[in-house]
Amino acid sequence: MRIGVFVCHCGSNIAGTVDVERVAREALKLPGVVFSDTNKYTCSAPGQESVCSAIKENALDRVVIASCSPRMHEATFRKMIAEKTDLNPYMLEIANIREQCSWVHKDREQGTRKACDLVAMAVAKVSCDRELFTTNLPVERRALVIGGGIAGIQAALDIADAGFPVTLVERESSIGGKMVMLDKTFPTMDCSACICTPKMSEAAENPNIEIKSLTEVESVSGYIGSFDVTLREKAKYVDYDVCTGCGLCETKCPTKKIPSEFNQGLSTRTAIYKPFPQAVPSKPTIDAEHCKKLQSGKCGVCEKVCPTGAIRYDDVDRVTTQRYGAIVVASGYELIDWTGLYGEYGAGRYPDVITGLQFERIVNASGPTEGHILRPSDRTEPKTTVIVKCVGSRDPNKGVSYCSRACCMYAAKHAHQYLDKVPDGTCYVFYMDVRCAGKGYDEFYMRTLQDGAIYVRGRVSKIYPEGDGLVCMGEDTLSGEIVRVKADMVVLETAMVPSRGSDVLASKLNVQRGPEGFFTEAHPKLRPVETNTAGVYLAGVAQGPKDIPDTVAQAGAVASKVIGLFARGQIESNPMLSKVDVSRCSGCRACVDVCPYGALGLVQANLRENSRKVTRTVCQVNEGLCQGCGACSVACRSGALDLLGFSDEGIMQEVEMLCQ
Amino acid sequence: MAQTQFAFFPGCSAHSTGRAYTESFMYVAERLGFEVSEIPEWNCCGASAGHLRSHDLGDALPARSLALSEETFGDRPVLALCAGCYINLRRALVHARRSPEDLARIDGLIGREWKASAEVMNGLEPFMDPEVQSRLSSCVTRPLKGLKVACYYGCAMVRPRDVCAFDDDEDPRSMERILSLTGAEPVEWSFKTECCGASHQVIVQRDMKPMVGRILENAAAAGAEAVATACPLCMLNLDMREAEANRQRAELGKPPLRLPVYYFTELIAASFGGKADEIGIKRHFTPAVETVEAARSQGVVA
Numbered sequence: 001m002r003i004g005v006f007v008c009h010c011g012s013n014i015a016g017t018v019d020v021e022r023v024a025r026e027a028l029k030l031p032g033v034v035f036s037d038t039n040k041y042t043c044s045a046p047g048q049e050s051v052c053s054a055i056k057e058n059a060l061d062r063v064v065i066a067s068c069s070p071r072m073h074e075a076t077f078r079k080m081i082a083e084k085t086d087l088n089p090y091m092l093e094i095a096n097i098r099e100q101c102s103w104v105h106k107d108r109e110q111g112t113r114k115a116c117d118l119v120a121m122a123v124a125k126v127s128c129d130r131e132l133f134t135t136n137l138p139v140e141r142r143a144l145v146i147g148g149g150i151a152g153i154q155a156a157l158d159i160a161d162a163g164f165p166v167t168l169v170e171r172e173s174s175i176g177g178k179m180v181m182l183d184k185t186f187p188t189m190d191c192s193a194c195i196c197t198p199k200m201s202e203a204a205e206n207p208n209i210e211i212k213s214l215t216e217v218e219s220v221s222g223y224i225g226s227f228d229v230t231l232r233e234k235a236k237y238v239d240y241d242v243c244t245g246c247g248l249c250e251t252k253c254p255t256k257k258i259p260s261e262f263n264q265g266l267s268t269r270t271a272i273y274k275p276f277p278q279a280v281p282s283k284p285t286i287d288a289e290h291c292k293k294l295q296s297g298k299c300g301v302c303e304k305v306c307p308t309g310a311i312r313y314d315d316v317d318r319v320t321t322q323r324y325g326a327i328v329v330a331s332g333y334e335l336i337d338w339t340g341l342y343g344e345y346g347a348g349r350y351p352d353v354i355t356g357l358q359f360e361r362i363v364n365a366s367g368p369t370e371g372h373i374l375r376p377s378d379r380t381e382p383k384t385t386v387i388v389k390c391v392g393s394r395d396p397n398k399g400v401s402y403c404s405r406a407c408c409m410y411a412a413k414h415a416h417q418y419l420d421k422v423p424d425g426t427c428y429v430f431y432m433d434v435r436c437a438g439k440g441y442d443e444f445y446m447r448t449l450q451d452g453a454i455y456v457r458g459r460v461s462k463i464y465p466e467g468d469g470l471v472c473m474g475e476d477t478l479s480g481e482i483v484r485v486k487a488d489m490v491v492l493e494t495a496m497v498p499s500r501g502s503d504v505l506a507s508k509l510n511v512q513r514g515p516e517g518f519f520t521e522a523h524p525k526l527r528p529v530e531t532n533t534a535g536v537y538l539a540g541v542a543q544g545p546k547d548i549p550d551t552v553a554q555a556g557a558v559a560s561k562v563i564g565l566f567a568r569g570q571i572e573s574n575p576m577l578s579k580v581d582v583s584r585c586s587g588c589r590a591c592v593d594v595c596p597y598g599a600l601g602l603v604q605a606n607l608r609e610n611s612r613k614v615t616r617t618v619c620q621v622n623e624g625l626c627q628g629c630g631a632c633s634v635a636c637r638s639g640a641l642d643l644l645g646f647s648d649e650g651i652m653q654e655v656e657m658l659c660q
Numbered sequence: 661m662a663q664t665q666f667a668f669f670p671g672c673s674a675h676s677t678g679r680a681y682t683e684s685f686m687y688v689a690e691r692l693g694f695e696v697s698e699i700p701e702w703n704c705c706g707a708s709a710g711h712l713r714s715h716d717l718g719d720a721l722p723a724r725s726l727a728l729s730e731e732t733f734g735d736r737p738v739l740a741l742c743a744g745c746y747i748n749l750r751r752a753l754v755h756a757r758r759s760p761e762d763l764a765r766i767d768g769l770i771g772r773e774w775k776a777s778a779e780v781m782n783g784l785e786p787f788m789d790p791e792v793q794s795r796l797s798s799c800v801t802r803p804l805k806g807l808k809v810a811c812y813y814g815c816a817m818v819r820p821r822d823v824c825a826f827d828d829d830e831d832p833r834s835m836e837r838i839l840s841l842t843g844a845e846p847v848e849w850s851f852k853t854e855c856c857g858a859s860h861q862v863i864v865q866r867d868m869k870p871m872v873g874r875i876l877e878n879a880a881a882a883g884a885e886a887v888a889t890a891c892p893l894c895m896l897n898l899d900m901r902e903a904e905a906n907r908q909r910a911e912l913g914k915p916p917l918r919l920p921v922y923y924f925t926e927l928i929a930a931s932f933g934g935k936a937d938e939i940g941i942k943r944h945f946t947p948a949v950e951t952v953e954a955a956r957s958q959g960v961v962a
Binding site: 342343344346347349397462463464465466 | 821828829830831832848850853854878881
């Protein structure tokens with residue numbers, strides 16, 4: 001065994017607290033070490049060069065580099081060894097003497113001794129290392145995008161424009177998500193629908209994009225480059241190949257009193273319907289729950305009036321399975337159900353207490369009031385409007401602890417729109433803080449103040465009816481006064497929460513979620529659109545609250561990741577995976593239950609034991625799914641599972657070395 | 661099995677200002693088969709000043725009474741009819757249950773081996789059990805048919821929620837459910853958890869004056885003919901100061917409110933057929949007998 005130890009100064013980062021020369025001298029005394037050296041910056045080009053030539057000149061077969069965290073440069077040094085020497089790149093160990101040593105110690109003697117210990121442990125571990133080899137896995141160049149809001153549409157368009165086929169799955173009957181429901185977008189006051197609907201029709205017309213509406217993900221198996229996904233397309237009761245989208249059925253449907261989801265319950269729709277005129281696909285579906293024909297067999301008007309004979313009352317769900325190389329999660333958000341949380345705001349009993357999204361529909365020219373600001377109860381113009389921010393947000397006692405990020409800006413937008421349309425109106429905004437970090441955002445807020453919006457710093461404690469209006473009670477925390485504002489309408493800017501079913505989707509995809517329920521990115525700064533499951537990416541609010549510009553930017557970032565993967569066409573597998581010694585496995589399934597990636601399963605194996613043939617249940621590792629986390633090797637009671645490159649033996653040797 | 665045995669913590673009000681609450685509660689309890697026994701040697705719960713003077717005192721005063729209850733009655737829930745007593749006893753219980761160290765600290769203060777095992781309940785809680793509710797329904801012989809009542813919880817009974825947690829802190833509904841069994845019709849109103857200002861009545865009278873009027877006016881605006889409470893302090897304050905609220909209204913040229921205030925147990929007792937002088941309703945400042953009698957005479961069953 002010929003081990004070489006390379007100790008890095010990292011400028012003064014390490015050398016300032018650790019006597020690196022002494023660490024190198026001490027290393028030479030360790031068993032198997034035949035060479036040691038120090039370097040000003042080992043990761044730099046001359047540093048790497050000197051390590052490589054030392055490996056060749058001294059015929060080293062194992063290498064320890066004592067430097068920064070392996071998360072920083074382990075990959076750099078592996079690549080260096082693989083490309084510039086004949087050594088197997090997995091015969092390398094990193095001793096982290098920076099983050100876990102020099103940076104946290106002040107005393108030079110203690111720091112140096114600890115660095116010596118860390119190097120000794122790495123030497124013990126590298127002695128147990130074995131050569132590992134990567135394999136190349138093929139990539140299916142087809143992407144699945146889950147969620148047809150602006151994040152999903154943008155990601156799908158960008159991937160499709162690079163020439164790769166995309167399936168865009170949306171569980172509602174039209175794509176467009178929340179953005180298409182909005183009236184204007186801050187801070188430029190572009191018409192939201194005018195910039196969103198062209199994207200929707202672009203997606204519909206792109207030959208590389210297949211839109212599947214009313215469709216949900218049933219199950220997912222496989223791994224990066226090769227996910228097998230089963231989709232359930234719900235019965236639409238309309239044959240889209242025949243339907244021309246003329247809309248005659250909608251005008252004749254006798255069931256007309258169903259609250260419109262698109263207009264947030266402020267108008268009604270029919271049982272056969274398109275949620276809004278610019279819907280994509282631009283064809284109606286039947287809402288089976290409310291359809292007289294499907295519920296009681298009596299009616300059939302739409303079938304009679306349909307000029308093309310497209311109605312299919314006997315339609316059923318269609319289940320299909322397709323292979324995808326990458327999956328984009330763009331499942332978006334919904335607004336927190338404030339009615340169950342804020343009893344003192346009337347818990348939904350007062351019709352003129354509305355949500356921000358309802359206000360968007362009211363102020364929209366194609367909304368239920370054709371853009372006239374009229375309150376729901378009596379359709380009169382509210383002369384005083386109160387906007388309440390942070391309803392549910394930043395309120396761990398009632399709602400969620402996080403800030404929903406977009407509300408400060410759309411509250412300012414709502415105030416601006418209200419004052420614009422009701423020039424003699426008064427608008428109060430109750431706020432905790434005003435957070436307007438974004439290009440042109442603070443200027444927009446300032447303009448809203450100039451418009452005459454009255455910002456009151458404090459939360460509304462109670463809303464109660466008085467006469468034909470509502471009284472908002474709260475504290476102005478800047479003056480310390482209790483304020484009571486008589487309002488005609490109250491707009492609650494409610495918190496964004498993960499869309500319903502995110503938990504189920506997360507377990508199907510084996511993707512983690514944070515405590516607040518949003519999907520977790522692989523690294524908050526350096527890998528913001530990837531997940532810990534390779535091949536699954538995040539775009540939009542599914543990852544955390546954000547506004548439209550950030551959502552679109554993130555969707556573009558996701559697309560570039562997916563396009564990069566597809567362009568390579570194959571992926572190099574990570575060889576540091578779990579390995580099972582079937583002779584020691586009892587098939588207890590402890591490992592199966594702890595595996596966060598679903599990479600372990602039980603199989604019947606034919607084995608030879610004591611020179612007899614036996615068939616036993618043993619565990620099996622799916623190397624495509626295994627991420628090498630090591631949870632199974634900890635859980636395994638009989639020591640049958642081991643993590644290659646991180647073996648139990650290596651760890652025990654490290655511990656023994658430390659105890660010497 | 662519904663809980664029917666209770667240890668009773670009277671506090672300073674049960675035998676004095678809150679006598680009507682105790683009388684009506686016991687009237688109902690007897691008919692529902694509750695066994696209610698007073699804790700021997702109980703002491704002040706420490707409301708108003710105790711817990712502000714010292715946190716230790718705030719824990720020790722209630723803990724001593726709870727320990728005495730535990731020694732005599734074991735795990736029987738402790739019933740505290742007054743919202744002030746309820747919150748103070750519960751707070752000590754929550755503190756003791758935070759950790760073994762906290763329990764040991766409090767036990768050290770009172771010099772007893774209290775285990776903090778028994779629950780503390782307010783006056784409403786025994787009636788929240790479905791079994792008790794069905795028994796209650798079967799005892800109603802003179803329903804208060806159509807009596808529009810605003811259920812008032814006050815501020816102390818439902819807050820803070822990590823101490824109380826027996827009902828929603830912003831929109832509690834347990835009293836509504838209980839009183840609807842008597843034939844009364846609870847109204848939807850907005851001031852059910854608003855503070856009545858009871859603890860300010862001595863020190864900042866000027867600020868608390870409008871508080872009573874505001875609550876009663878909101879109840880009347882919601883169509884209530886009566887207000888029901890479950891706290892002797894709320895009762896005292898609303899009932900006694902209604903006259904003053906009416907004087908203020910008269911100055912503004914508004915008619916008087918004429919809104920009797922009841923303990924919820926008085927209304928239950930009335931629906932059981934209790935006579936006016938045995939269920940407390942003759943003890944009020946604002947005349948309260950007539951409204952009950954009118955409702956009962958409408959609701960006579962056979």
